Amino acid sequence: MIEMSDHDHSFCIDRVLADAKAVCAEKGVRLTDQRQSVLRVLAASHVPSSAYDILNQLNKERKEKGETMLAPVSIYRALEFLIQHGIIHRIESRNAYVACNEGPDARHRHGEATIFLLCDKCGRAAEFQSESLGGLIETIAGKVKFSPNAPVMEIRGLCEECQKLEGNG
Amino acid sequence: MIEMSDHDHSFCIDRVLADAKAVCAEKGVRLTDQRQSVLRVLAASHVPSSAYDILNQLNKERKEKGETMLAPVSIYRALEFLIQHGIIHRIESRNAYVACNEGPDARHRHGEATIFLLCDKCGRAAEFQSESLGGLIETIAGKVKFSPNAPVMEIRGLCEECQKLEGNG
Protein backbone atom coordinates (compact mmCIF):
# COMPACT_ATOMS: atom_id res chain seq x y z
CA MET A 1 0.00 0.00 0.00
CA ILE A 2 1.17 3.43 -0.78
CA GLU A 3 0.16 5.05 2.44
CA MET A 4 0.15 3.86 5.97
CA SER A 5 -3.00 1.88 6.44
CA ASP A 6 -2.95 1.91 10.20
CA HIS A 7 -3.39 5.58 10.83
CA ASP A 8 -6.60 7.00 12.16
CA HIS A 9 -8.69 8.42 9.37
CA SER A 10 -10.71 10.58 11.72
CA PHE A 11 -7.69 12.86 11.87
CA CYS A 12 -7.66 13.23 8.09
CA ILE A 13 -11.38 13.88 8.04
CA ASP A 14 -11.24 16.49 10.74
CA ARG A 15 -8.38 18.28 9.10
CA VAL A 16 -10.00 18.25 5.68
CA LEU A 17 -13.30 19.51 7.05
CA ALA A 18 -11.65 22.22 9.11
CA ASP A 19 -9.65 23.28 6.10
CA ALA A 20 -12.76 23.38 3.95
CA LYS A 21 -14.62 25.44 6.48
CA ALA A 22 -11.80 27.94 6.56
CA VAL A 23 -11.74 28.22 2.81
CA CYS A 24 -15.50 28.70 2.58
CA ALA A 25 -15.54 31.25 5.37
CA GLU A 26 -12.81 33.17 3.67
CA LYS A 27 -14.66 33.15 0.36
CA GLY A 28 -18.06 33.81 1.88
CA VAL A 29 -19.63 30.65 0.47
CA ARG A 30 -21.62 28.05 2.34
CA LEU A 31 -20.32 24.66 3.29
CA THR A 32 -23.73 23.13 3.83
CA ASP A 33 -24.44 19.82 5.55
CA GLN A 34 -24.81 18.06 2.27
CA ARG A 35 -21.55 19.40 0.89
CA GLN A 36 -19.89 18.51 4.14
CA SER A 37 -21.17 14.97 4.06
CA VAL A 38 -19.89 14.47 0.52
CA LEU A 39 -16.56 15.88 1.56
CA ARG A 40 -16.49 13.67 4.64
CA VAL A 41 -16.94 10.54 2.54
CA LEU A 42 -14.10 11.60 0.27
CA ALA A 43 -11.86 12.54 3.17
CA ALA A 44 -12.49 9.22 4.84
CA SER A 45 -10.87 7.38 1.97
CA HIS A 46 -7.51 7.60 0.31
CA VAL A 47 -8.94 5.87 -2.71
CA PRO A 48 -10.60 8.14 -5.25
CA SER A 49 -14.37 7.63 -5.15
CA SER A 50 -16.83 7.87 -7.98
CA ALA A 51 -19.91 10.03 -7.64
CA TYR A 52 -21.99 6.90 -7.25
CA ASP A 53 -19.67 5.46 -4.61
CA ILE A 54 -20.36 8.56 -2.58
CA LEU A 55 -24.07 8.36 -3.33
CA ASN A 56 -24.28 4.78 -2.15
CA GLN A 57 -22.29 5.44 0.98
CA LEU A 58 -24.42 8.41 1.97
CA ASN A 59 -27.66 6.66 1.14
CA LYS A 60 -26.58 3.69 3.20
CA GLU A 61 -26.05 5.96 6.17
CA ARG A 62 -29.33 7.73 5.55
CA LYS A 63 -31.22 4.49 5.26
CA GLU A 64 -29.94 3.43 8.67
CA LYS A 65 -31.23 6.69 10.08
CA GLY A 66 -34.54 6.34 8.29
CA GLU A 67 -33.86 9.41 6.21
CA THR A 68 -34.83 9.92 2.59
CA MET A 69 -32.50 8.91 -0.20
CA LEU A 70 -30.40 11.33 -2.21
CA ALA A 71 -30.45 11.51 -5.98
CA PRO A 72 -27.24 11.40 -8.05
CA VAL A 73 -27.60 15.01 -9.00
CA SER A 74 -27.22 16.06 -5.38
CA ILE A 75 -23.80 14.47 -5.28
CA TYR A 76 -22.75 16.09 -8.52
CA ARG A 77 -23.83 19.46 -7.27
CA ALA A 78 -21.79 19.08 -4.12
CA LEU A 79 -18.81 17.83 -6.09
CA GLU A 80 -19.03 20.76 -8.45
CA PHE A 81 -18.99 23.14 -5.54
CA LEU A 82 -16.08 21.46 -3.81
CA ILE A 83 -14.01 21.36 -6.97
CA GLN A 84 -14.78 24.97 -7.72
CA HIS A 85 -13.32 25.98 -4.39
CA GLY A 86 -10.27 23.77 -4.58
CA ILE A 87 -11.39 21.54 -1.75
CA ILE A 88 -11.35 18.33 -3.76
CA HIS A 89 -9.77 17.12 -6.98
CA ARG A 90 -11.28 15.30 -9.85
CA ILE A 91 -9.22 12.41 -11.21
CA GLU A 92 -9.99 12.78 -14.87
CA SER A 93 -8.71 9.44 -15.97
CA ARG A 94 -11.02 7.66 -13.57
CA ASN A 95 -14.14 9.74 -13.30
CA ALA A 96 -13.39 9.85 -9.61
CA TYR A 97 -12.93 12.40 -6.89
CA VAL A 98 -10.61 12.79 -3.91
CA ALA A 99 -10.29 15.28 -1.10
CA CYS A 100 -7.16 17.40 -1.06
CA ASN A 101 -5.29 15.91 1.80
CA GLU A 102 -2.15 17.90 2.14
CA GLY A 103 -3.01 20.31 4.85
CA PRO A 104 -4.44 23.78 4.77
CA ASP A 105 -1.49 25.57 3.20
CA ALA A 106 -0.70 23.24 0.37
CA ARG A 107 -3.31 24.67 -1.88
CA HIS A 108 -2.21 28.20 -1.41
CA ARG A 109 1.44 27.81 -2.14
CA HIS A 110 2.38 29.06 -5.52
CA GLY A 111 4.21 27.11 -8.13
CA GLU A 112 3.40 23.73 -6.71
CA ALA A 113 1.97 20.77 -8.50
CA THR A 114 -0.17 17.98 -7.17
CA ILE A 115 0.80 14.44 -8.02
CA PHE A 116 -1.39 11.40 -7.65
CA LEU A 117 0.17 7.98 -7.71
CA LEU A 118 -2.66 5.67 -8.76
CA CYS A 119 -2.29 1.93 -8.44
CA ASP A 120 -3.74 0.16 -11.47
CA LYS A 121 -4.28 -2.98 -9.50
CA CYS A 122 -5.81 -2.08 -6.16
CA GLY A 123 -6.98 1.41 -7.02
CA ARG A 124 -5.34 3.18 -4.13
CA ALA A 125 -4.01 6.67 -4.47
CA ALA A 126 -1.29 8.70 -2.84
CA GLU A 127 -1.11 12.45 -3.13
CA PHE A 128 1.98 14.62 -3.07
CA GLN A 129 2.88 18.22 -3.57
CA SER A 130 6.05 19.04 -5.42
CA GLU A 131 7.61 22.41 -5.86
CA SER A 132 10.25 21.24 -8.27
CA LEU A 133 7.61 19.60 -10.41
CA GLY A 134 5.59 22.79 -10.31
CA GLY A 135 8.62 24.76 -11.38
CA LEU A 136 9.37 22.38 -14.20
CA ILE A 137 5.83 22.62 -15.45
CA GLU A 138 5.92 26.39 -15.39
CA THR A 139 9.12 26.28 -17.40
CA ILE A 140 7.59 23.99 -19.98
CA ALA A 141 4.34 25.91 -20.13
CA GLY A 142 6.23 29.17 -20.32
CA LYS A 143 7.97 28.09 -23.50
CA VAL A 144 4.64 28.07 -25.30
CA LYS A 145 3.22 30.90 -23.21
CA PHE A 146 0.64 28.61 -21.69
CA SER A 147 -0.85 29.74 -18.41
CA PRO A 148 -1.38 26.71 -16.20
CA ASN A 149 -3.90 26.34 -13.42
CA ALA A 150 -2.80 24.40 -10.38
CA PRO A 151 -1.45 21.38 -12.22
CA VAL A 152 -2.56 17.92 -11.28
CA MET A 153 -0.62 14.96 -12.47
CA GLU A 154 -1.97 11.46 -12.51
CA ILE A 155 0.64 8.76 -12.56
CA ARG A 156 -0.51 5.23 -12.99
CA GLY A 157 1.47 2.21 -12.02
CA LEU A 158 1.76 -0.37 -9.28
CA CYS A 159 1.99 0.36 -5.59
CA GLU A 160 4.54 -1.41 -3.41
CA GLU A 161 2.17 -4.11 -2.25
CA CYS A 162 0.84 -4.95 -5.70
CA GLN A 163 4.35 -5.19 -7.08
CA LYS A 164 5.04 -7.90 -4.53
CA LEU A 165 1.90 -9.77 -5.47
CA GLU A 166 2.83 -9.45 -9.12
CA GLY A 167 6.08 -11.25 -8.40
CA ASN A 168 4.17 -14.23 -7.06
CA GLY A 169 1.47 -14.42 -9.70
CA MET B 1 8.36 19.89 -28.99
CA ILE B 2 10.49 20.76 -26.05
CA GLU B 3 12.19 17.45 -25.64
CA MET B 4 11.96 14.55 -27.95
CA SER B 5 11.80 11.14 -26.46
CA ASP B 6 13.86 8.62 -28.32
CA HIS B 7 12.26 5.64 -26.70
CA ASP B 8 10.89 3.30 -29.32
CA HIS B 9 8.19 0.91 -28.25
CA SER B 10 8.86 -1.40 -31.16
CA PHE B 11 11.23 -3.38 -28.97
CA CYS B 12 8.51 -4.05 -26.40
CA ILE B 13 6.01 -4.90 -29.12
CA ASP B 14 8.31 -7.27 -30.94
CA ARG B 15 9.12 -9.16 -27.80
CA VAL B 16 5.49 -9.51 -26.76
CA LEU B 17 4.44 -10.65 -30.23
CA ALA B 18 7.28 -13.14 -30.44
CA ASP B 19 6.33 -14.59 -27.07
CA ALA B 20 2.70 -14.85 -28.13
CA LYS B 21 3.61 -16.60 -31.36
CA ALA B 22 5.67 -19.11 -29.47
CA VAL B 23 2.84 -19.79 -27.03
CA CYS B 24 0.31 -20.24 -29.79
CA ALA B 25 2.57 -22.46 -31.85
CA GLU B 26 3.18 -24.63 -28.84
CA LYS B 27 -0.52 -24.94 -28.13
CA GLY B 28 -1.52 -25.35 -31.74
CA VAL B 29 -3.86 -22.37 -31.77
CA ARG B 30 -3.91 -19.56 -34.29
CA LEU B 31 -2.59 -16.08 -33.58
CA THR B 32 -4.52 -14.44 -36.39
CA ASP B 33 -3.94 -10.96 -37.77
CA GLN B 34 -6.79 -9.58 -35.78
CA ARG B 35 -5.60 -11.11 -32.54
CA GLN B 36 -2.15 -9.88 -33.28
CA SER B 37 -3.32 -6.36 -33.92
CA VAL B 38 -5.18 -6.27 -30.61
CA LEU B 39 -2.11 -7.59 -28.88
CA ARG B 40 0.06 -5.06 -30.65
CA VAL B 41 -2.05 -2.19 -29.36
CA LEU B 42 -1.79 -3.52 -25.84
CA ALA B 43 1.92 -4.13 -26.12
CA ALA B 44 2.49 -0.64 -27.46
CA SER B 45 1.19 0.89 -24.28
CA HIS B 46 2.52 0.63 -20.79
CA VAL B 47 -0.87 1.56 -19.46
CA PRO B 48 -3.81 -0.84 -19.35
CA SER B 49 -6.27 -0.17 -22.18
CA SER B 50 -10.02 -0.68 -22.24
CA ALA B 51 -11.62 -2.75 -24.97
CA TYR B 52 -12.92 0.42 -26.55
CA ASP B 53 -9.53 2.12 -26.37
CA ILE B 54 -8.25 -0.74 -28.48
CA LEU B 55 -11.25 -0.60 -30.77
CA ASN B 56 -10.79 3.11 -31.40
CA GLN B 57 -7.07 2.77 -31.98
CA LEU B 58 -7.51 -0.04 -34.49
CA ASN B 59 -10.39 1.67 -36.24
CA LYS B 60 -8.37 4.84 -36.50
CA GLU B 61 -5.62 2.90 -38.23
CA ARG B 62 -8.12 1.13 -40.45
CA LYS B 63 -9.81 4.34 -41.41
CA GLU B 64 -6.51 5.78 -42.56
CA LYS B 65 -6.03 2.72 -44.73
CA GLY B 66 -9.57 2.92 -46.02
CA GLU B 67 -10.47 -0.39 -44.44
CA THR B 68 -13.78 -1.27 -42.86
CA MET B 69 -14.42 -0.62 -39.19
CA LEU B 70 -14.37 -3.28 -36.52
CA ALA B 71 -17.22 -3.88 -34.12
CA PRO B 72 -16.70 -4.11 -30.36
CA VAL B 73 -17.36 -7.80 -30.33
CA SER B 74 -14.30 -8.42 -32.49
CA ILE B 75 -12.12 -6.88 -29.84
CA TYR B 76 -13.77 -8.87 -27.08
CA ARG B 77 -13.27 -12.08 -28.98
CA ALA B 78 -9.59 -11.37 -29.47
CA LEU B 79 -9.23 -10.38 -25.82
CA GLU B 80 -10.94 -13.55 -24.69
CA PHE B 81 -8.55 -15.61 -26.77
CA LEU B 82 -5.47 -13.78 -25.53
CA ILE B 83 -6.54 -14.07 -21.91
CA GLN B 84 -7.36 -17.73 -22.34
CA HIS B 85 -3.82 -18.41 -23.44
CA GLY B 86 -2.17 -16.27 -20.82
CA ILE B 87 -0.89 -13.72 -23.29
CA ILE B 88 -2.61 -10.76 -21.69
CA HIS B 89 -4.13 -9.95 -18.32
CA ARG B 90 -7.41 -8.40 -17.48
CA ILE B 91 -7.26 -5.72 -14.79
CA GLU B 92 -10.54 -6.40 -13.07
CA SER B 93 -10.72 -3.22 -11.10
CA ARG B 94 -10.29 -1.12 -14.20
CA ASN B 95 -12.14 -3.04 -16.90
CA ALA B 96 -8.89 -2.86 -18.75
CA TYR B 97 -6.42 -5.17 -20.39
CA VAL B 98 -2.66 -5.26 -20.50
CA ALA B 99 -0.08 -7.40 -22.29
CA CYS B 100 1.98 -9.63 -20.07
CA ASN B 101 5.40 -8.13 -20.04
CA GLU B 102 7.76 -10.64 -18.57
CA GLY B 103 10.72 -8.34 -18.75
CA PRO B 104 10.81 -7.30 -15.09
CA ASP B 105 12.33 -3.86 -15.45
CA ALA B 106 10.82 -2.75 -18.71
CA ARG B 107 8.61 -0.34 -16.90
CA HIS B 108 11.50 1.47 -15.29
CA ARG B 109 13.69 1.94 -18.28
CA HIS B 110 11.84 4.59 -20.14
CA GLY B 111 12.11 7.58 -17.85
CA GLU B 112 9.87 9.62 -20.03
CA ALA B 113 6.72 11.52 -19.27
CA THR B 114 4.02 12.86 -21.51
CA ILE B 115 2.55 16.25 -20.81
CA PHE B 116 -0.65 17.63 -22.23
CA LEU B 117 -1.34 21.32 -22.02
CA LEU B 118 -5.10 21.60 -22.32
CA CYS B 119 -6.77 24.93 -22.88
CA ASP B 120 -9.95 25.24 -20.85
CA LYS B 121 -11.34 27.80 -23.22
CA CYS B 122 -10.76 26.63 -26.75
CA GLY B 123 -10.04 22.99 -25.98
CA ARG B 124 -6.76 22.85 -27.83
CA ALA B 125 -4.12 20.46 -26.66
CA ALA B 126 -0.37 20.52 -26.94
CA GLU B 127 1.63 17.41 -26.25
CA PHE B 128 5.19 17.20 -25.02
CA GLN B 129 7.63 14.57 -23.94
CA SER B 130 9.99 15.35 -21.12
CA GLU B 131 12.87 13.32 -19.81
CA SER B 132 13.55 15.59 -16.89
CA LEU B 133 9.94 15.42 -15.80
CA GLY B 134 10.09 11.66 -16.09
CA GLY B 135 13.17 11.58 -13.92
CA LEU B 136 11.58 13.78 -11.31
CA ILE B 137 8.56 11.54 -11.18
CA GLU B 138 10.69 8.47 -10.73
CA THR B 139 12.37 10.18 -7.81
CA ILE B 140 9.09 11.02 -6.16
CA ALA B 141 7.58 7.61 -6.84
CA GLY B 142 10.72 5.91 -5.62
CA LYS B 143 10.28 7.45 -2.20
CA VAL B 144 7.18 5.34 -1.66
CA LYS B 145 8.38 2.44 -3.78
CA PHE B 146 5.71 3.09 -6.37
CA SER B 147 6.40 1.69 -9.80
CA PRO B 148 5.14 4.16 -12.38
CA ASN B 149 4.06 3.41 -15.90
CA ALA B 150 4.79 5.99 -18.53
CA PRO B 151 3.23 8.96 -16.78
CA VAL B 152 0.78 11.23 -18.45
CA MET B 153 0.18 14.65 -17.10
CA GLU B 154 -2.74 16.82 -17.98
CA ILE B 155 -2.31 20.47 -17.25
CA ARG B 156 -5.34 22.65 -17.67
CA GLY B 157 -5.08 26.34 -18.19
CA LEU B 158 -5.28 28.95 -20.89
CA CYS B 159 -3.36 28.88 -24.13
CA GLU B 160 -1.61 31.95 -25.44
CA GLU B 161 -4.43 33.06 -27.70
CA CYS B 162 -7.15 32.64 -25.11
CA GLN B 163 -5.14 34.60 -22.58
CA LYS B 164 -5.11 37.51 -25.00
CA LEU B 165 -8.85 37.26 -25.57
CA GLU B 166 -9.39 37.08 -21.84
CA GLY B 167 -7.59 40.41 -21.47
CA ASN B 168 -9.94 42.06 -23.96
CA GLY B 169 -13.20 40.45 -23.04
Added chain:
DNA sequence: CAGCGATGTGATACAATATAACAAGTCCGA
Protein backbone atom coordinates in the same frame (compact mmCIF):
# COMPACT_ATOMS: atom_id res chain seq x y z
C1' DC C 1 -14.67 -29.72 -50.84
C1' DA C 2 -16.27 -30.27 -46.24
C1' DG C 3 -15.91 -28.90 -41.64
C1' DC C 4 -14.71 -25.90 -38.22
C1' DG C 5 -12.82 -22.09 -36.32
C1' DA C 6 -12.67 -17.13 -37.16
C1' DT C 7 -14.79 -13.00 -38.48
C1' DG C 8 -18.62 -9.73 -39.92
C1' DT C 9 -22.94 -7.62 -38.83
C1' DG C 10 -26.64 -5.85 -36.28
C1' DA C 11 -29.04 -5.73 -32.22
C1' DT C 12 -29.30 -5.29 -27.59
C1' DA C 13 -28.46 -5.64 -22.51
C1' DC C 14 -26.69 -3.41 -18.75
C1' DA C 15 -24.12 -0.32 -15.88
C1' DA C 16 -21.88 3.95 -14.90
C1' DT C 17 -21.57 8.73 -15.55
C1' DA C 18 -23.75 13.03 -15.93
C1' DT C 19 -27.13 16.72 -16.77
C1' DA C 20 -31.81 19.08 -17.75
C1' DA C 21 -35.90 21.10 -16.13
C1' DC C 22 -38.66 22.65 -12.81
C1' DA C 23 -40.59 22.75 -8.02
C1' DA C 24 -39.90 23.56 -3.29
C1' DG C 25 -37.40 24.84 0.66
C1' DT C 26 -34.06 27.75 3.32
C1' DC C 27 -31.08 31.43 4.48
C1' DC C 28 -29.84 36.18 4.97
C1' DG C 29 -29.62 40.94 4.32
C1' DA C 30 -32.46 45.06 3.50
Added chain:
DNA sequence: TCGGACTTGTTATATTGTATCACATCGCTG
Protein backbone atom coordinates in the same frame (compact mmCIF):
# COMPACT_ATOMS: atom_id res chain seq x y z
C1' DT D 1 -40.67 40.05 7.74
C1' DC D 2 -40.19 40.18 3.00
C1' DG D 3 -37.90 39.21 -1.28
C1' DG D 4 -34.48 37.35 -3.82
C1' DA D 5 -30.70 34.37 -4.20
C1' DC D 6 -28.93 30.21 -3.07
C1' DT D 7 -29.74 25.34 -2.06
C1' DT D 8 -32.03 21.12 -2.33
C1' DG D 9 -35.63 17.74 -4.03
C1' DT D 10 -37.69 15.18 -7.76
C1' DT D 11 -38.21 13.20 -12.04
C1' DA D 12 -36.60 12.18 -16.24
C1' DT D 13 -33.27 11.45 -19.54
C1' DA D 14 -28.83 11.94 -22.12
C1' DT D 15 -24.38 10.01 -22.89
C1' DT D 16 -20.84 6.90 -22.73
C1' DG D 17 -18.67 2.65 -21.67
C1' DT D 18 -18.78 -2.33 -21.14
C1' DA D 19 -20.24 -6.62 -22.80
C1' DT D 20 -22.83 -10.33 -25.09
C1' DC D 21 -26.22 -12.74 -28.32
C1' DA D 22 -27.67 -14.59 -32.71
C1' DC D 23 -26.89 -15.59 -37.07
C1' DA D 24 -24.51 -15.12 -41.60
C1' DT D 25 -20.31 -15.52 -44.01
C1' DC D 26 -15.50 -16.19 -44.77
C1' DG D 27 -11.45 -18.85 -45.25
C1' DC D 28 -7.96 -22.04 -43.58
C1' DT D 29 -6.73 -26.78 -43.17
C1' DG D 30 -7.20 -31.56 -43.47
